[in-house]
Amino acid sequence: MDFLLNEEQLEWQMKARKFAEEEIKPISLARDKIANPADTIDWELIKKGSKIGLRTAVVPKEQGGHGIDYVTQALVMAELAKGDSAMSKTFSQCWKWSHAIAAVCTDEQRKRFLKPFLDDDTFVFGSGQTEANSGSDNRMPPVGDLKAGPRLRAELDGDFWVLNGEKQFIANGNIAKLFFLTVRTDFSVPFTDGTTSLLVPWDTPGFRRGKCYNKSGWRFYQNGEMIFENARVPVSNQIGETNMALHKGDGDSSGDMFGDLELAANALGICDSACEKAISLGQNHTSGGELLKEQQLVRLKIGRMSMLTEALRSYVMRVAWEHDQRIHSTNAGLVMNLSTDTVQEVTELCMDIYDNVSGPMDAGVDKLVRDSFIWSHLAGDSVQRLKVAGRIIK
Amino acid sequence: MYNLNLNEEQIAIRDTVCDFVKNEITPVAVHPDRLEPFDPPLPTELIDQAAELGLRALSISEEFGGAGADMLTCCIVAEELAVGDADVASVLAETANLAGILFGKLLNKEQRERLLPEFLEDNKYHIALASSEAEFDGWIGNNYCRSKTDGSPVNTKAVQDVNGNWVINGTKTRVSNATVAKLFVVQADTKDGPILLIAPKEAGGIIVNEINRDGGWYIGSCGDVIFTDCTISEENIINLNTMDVFENVGISCAINVGVARAAFEAAVEYSKIRIQGGGPIIQHQAIGAKLAEVAISLEVARTIIWRAAWTSDNESTMSEGNLTGLPLNNIAHISSTEILYKAAKDSAECFGAMGVMRDMPLQKFIHQTRMFLHSRSGNDDSKLQIAEAVAGYE
Numbered sequence: 212m213d214f215l216l217n218e219e220q221l222e223w224q225m226k227a228r229k230f231a232e233e234e235i236k237p238i239s240l241a242r243d244k245i246a247n248p249a250d251t252i253d254w255e256l257i258k259k260g261s262k263i264g265l266r267t268a269v270v271p272k273e274q275g276g277h278g279i280d281y282v283t284q285a286l287v288m289a290e291l292a293k294g295d296s297a298m299s300k301t302f303s304q305c306w307k308w309s310h311a312i313a314a315v316c317t318d319e320q321r322k323r324f325l326k327p328f329l330d331d332d333t334f335v336f337g338s339g340q341t342e343a344n345s346g347s348d349n350r351m352p353p354v355g356d357l358k359a360g361p362r363l364r365a366e367l368d369g370d371f372w373v374l375n376g377e378k379q380f381i382a383n384g385n386i387a388k389l390f391f392l393t394v395r396t397d398f399s400v401p402f403t404d405g406t407t408s409l410l411v412p413w414d415t416p417g418f419r420r421g422k423c424y425n426k427s428g429w430r431f432y433q434n435g436e437m438i439f440e441n442a443r444v445p446v447s448n449q450i451g452e453t454n455m456a457l458h459k460g461d462g463d464s465s466g467d468m469f470g471d472l473e474l475a476a477n478a479l480g481i482c483d484s485a486c487e488k489a490i491s492l493g494q495n496h497t498s499g500g501e502l503l504k505e506q507q508l509v510r511l512k513i514g515r516m517s518m519l520t521e522a523l524r525s526y527v528m529r530v531a532w533e534h535d536q537r538i539h540s541t542n543a544g545l546v547m548n549l550s551t552d553t554v555q556e557v558t559e560l561c562m563d564i565y566d567n568v569s570g571p572m573d574a575g576v577d578k579l580v581r582d583s584f585i586w587s588h589l590a591g592d593s594v595q596r597l598k599v600a601g602r603i604i605k
Numbered sequence: 606m607y608n609l610n611l612n613e614e615q616i617a618i619r620d621t622v623c624d625f626v627k628n629e630i631t632p633v634a635v636h637p638d639r640l641e642p643f644d645p646p647l648p649t650e651l652i653d654q655a656a657e658l659g660l661r662a663l664s665i666s667e668e669f670g671g672a673g674a675d676m677l678t679c680c681i682v683a684e685e686l687a688v689g690d691a692d693v694a695s696v697l698a699e700t701a702n703l704a705g706i707l708f709g710k711l712l713n714k715e716q717r718e719r720l721l722p723e724f725l726e727d728n729k730y731h732i733a734l735a736s737s738e739a740e741f742d743g744w745i746g747n748n749y750c751r752s753k754t755d756g757s758p759v760n761t762k763a764v765q766d767v768n769g770n771w772v773i774n775g776t777k778t779r780v781s782n783a784t785v786a787k788l789f790v791v792q793a794d795t796k797d798g799p800i801l802l803i804a805p806k807e808a809g810g811i812i813v814n815e816i817n818r819d820g821g822w823y824i825g826s827c828g829d830v831i832f833t834d835c836t837i838s839e840e841n842i843i844n845l846n847t848m849d850v851f852e853n854v855g856i857s858c859a860i861n862v863g864v865a866r867a868a869f870e871a872a873v874e875y876s877k878i879r880i881q882g883g884g885p886i887i888q889h890q891a892i893g894a895k896l897a898e899v900a901i902s903l904e905v906a907r908t909i910i911w912r913a914a915w916t917s918d919n920e921s922t923m924s925e926g927n928l929t930g931l932p933l934n935n936i937a938h939i940s941s942t943e944i945l946y947k948a949a950k951d952s953a954e955c956f957g958a959m960g961v962m963r964d965m966p967l968q969k970f971i972h973q974t975r976m977f978l979h980s981r982s983g984n985d986d987s988k989l990q991i992a993e994a995v996a997g998y999e
Contacts, residue, residue, distance in 0.1 A: 244643075244819075246642065246643050248963075341958070344880075346881060346957050346958070347881040347882060347886075347957065348881050348882065351882065353881075353882050353883035356883050358880075359881075359883065379958075380958045424958075424962055425641055425962060425963040425964055426961050426962060426963065427961045427962070427963055427968035427971075427972070428961060429961075434958075508985045508989075562975075562979060563979075563983060563984070563985065566979050566982060566983025566984075566985070566986070567982070567983065570778075570779065571816075571820060571821050571822035571823070572822045572976075572979060574820055577820070577822075580975070584950070584953075584961060584971065585961060587950065587953065587954050587960065587961075588954065588956075588957045588958050588960060588961065592954050592957065593889070593891035593892065593895070593954075594882075594891075596891075597891065
């Protein structure tokens with residue numbers, strides 16, 4: 212057992228901490244308050260983060276990135292999320308698909324798509340899975356159900372896939388320059404055997420961005436609608452074999468595995484922020500003639516918040532370490548589920564402590580709680596729990 | 606005998622309000638145009654429409670032209686209204702509660718005859734209680750097992766001029782119904798200690814600053830009220846030395862039940878039509894059990910709230926052995942706010958990502974049940990009040 216971080220890991224952690232303190236925190240609440248959900252993005256922040264490697268951190272060194280390991284990824288995501296969870300996610304969404312490019316794309320595709328990604332500070336990735344008819348089913352496909360799954364249709368026309376249909380709630384849907392899209396290529400079989408992955412650039416003819424969703428939390432991180440009307444995507448943009456998109460092995464660098472860790476590490480950052488806010492209030496706020504920290508009930512809550520946060524940290528770092536060791540266990544899924552309970556309880560306890568300040572709720576604490584509720588449908592809903600439980604009980 | 610068998614009148618008024626809500630309020634309240642903005646205006650048209658049902662005068666005795674409703678009936682009406690819109694329910698409940706107390710108990714004959722006709726006549730006539738002082742900070746537990754203070758300090762001053770008129774100066778903060786009130790009940794300090802005065806808005810010298818609804822953390826109408834040489838005649842004094850009579854915790858709990866019920870009803874309806882995992886999601890154990898838990902929460906919350914209301918309606922005729930000596934309203938508040946917040950979150954989870962979208966009502970229900978959970982000085986403070994009763998501390 213060794214809990215010590217190496218120099219490179221520490222260096223990235225400190226770099227992310229500094230960026231969160233100096234660049235993210237000062238603008239976090241203001242971006243959250245922008246009413247039009249399409250206007251929340253701050254490209255200056257993305258550019259600044261990109262210049263210090265945050266956008267391209269996960270692209271392997273030999274492919275021109277920084278190749279940071281999973282432990283470092285977890286550290287950086289948590290540090291950034293401590294400043295603003297949604298901003299952290301905007302960067303780490305690029306990592307999710309950097310993993311995918313490294314793992315499943317051909318050399319030719321890597322050359323074609325990685326170079327523009329590496330060269331352009333405003334190039335972010337998106338992925339298109341969810342559709343009106345296909346939400347939970349994407350995560351836990353019903354066996355043998357022909358009606359389930361994506362309906363976005365792709366048909367071959369010479370060297371092109373011709374796409375018709377729509378995607379919903381797509382991460383970075385309004386701002387990404389390249390999408391990892393799942394399309395239905397065979398309707399005669401269950402979608403698990405009839406879905407294909409394509410790389411779709413934002414300027415593909417016949418594709419347009421739809422509305423930007425107006426969320427109650429994670430407002431900086433945009434989700435959008437994608438509309439395809441005879442959109443033509445070259446066959447050379449196809450990832451893997453036709454109809455085999457959902458047959459990916461449990462490879463240790465698959466996007467999904469990263470996704471589980473990603474949500475847990477991000478939640479950890481929110482917890483750190485909540486603890487910091489609560490402790491600071493306890494030390495500085497006077498109520499009824501004495502500092503809040505003198506109240507037993509406040510101490511008990513801060514104790515519990517810290518306990519839950521440190522337990523989550525241990526689990527997050529263990530999973531990151533497992534990933535680096537190429538150990539594939541159910542822990543990634545479990546820590547994702549756990550992070551939902553932890554981040555919501557910790558932020559709500561923080562809010563309890565802020566009840567001691569008269570007037571409206573502190574805007575920052577309110578944001579932490581709103582951001583945390585995003586976990587309910589991303590990481591901790593029944594399907595996400597059943598999926599992980601299914602791996603355990605088989 | 607303890608009896609929650611609603612009488613014909615109670616059922617009739619419940620059904621009338623329920624129909625009104627379904628036909629008139631809900632369609633407006635859940636429209637995206639109303640849900641999406643951070644700062645939607647108070648739905649005054651809906652409040653006026655609902656007022657036409659006689660709801661402002663709900664708890665004024667029939668002798669004086671009201672409906673003579675008891676606390677239990679007021680809770681039933683508040684819940685039904687809040688299923689449609691909590692803002693509408695709050696404004697009307699606040700006016701009805703204050704009107705019942707003023708015209709039924711506090712005002713003398715001259716005051717009543719002077720004010721009541723106009724109140725009954727004008728459906729836009731609302732009442733506000735201006736009691737909280739701007740400088741006062743809430744506290745937690747500071748009062749636990751320590752000598753009671755005389756309540757919070759009253760900084761607003763009232764002095765009598767040469768003609769005997771009261772001249773009021775000071776600022777009250779976060780006053781419910783401030784923006785719609787035509788009559789203010791004001792607590793002010795005099796050389797002989799605090800008194801209560803009734804100040805019609807038309808007296809002049811009263812400025813109301815609405816508190817921004819975005820981030821203001823309130824339901825209904827709320828504003829700061831600034832009294833600047835507000836001059837009212839001598840006859841506007843109320844002989845009362847405690848503010849306890851104005852307590853209406855029970856009704857706010859009932860509004861909270863209404864909000865959670867709206868979330869529950871939406872979740873049940875949606876779970877029946879949403880097909881994932883091979884069938885309507887309500888057919889899945891996980892969703893079925895979740896909705897069952899929400900149903901249990903609603904029943905449990907309503908039971909304790911109704912018991913508190915029934916007790917307050919029958920207190921004078923109850924023999925000693927029937928009362929626990931514990932503050933039932935407080936118990937109802939704590940137990941219901943905790944389970945109803947969870948009920949709203951669980952209901953929203955059935956909607957997946959749509960549970961966090963601002964153009965959908967679920968995120969609003971969560972936010973509102975959260976505000977109830979963190980209303981007053983927080984549940985720790987409320988618990989310590991019960992602890993004092995348990996400990997037998999005087």
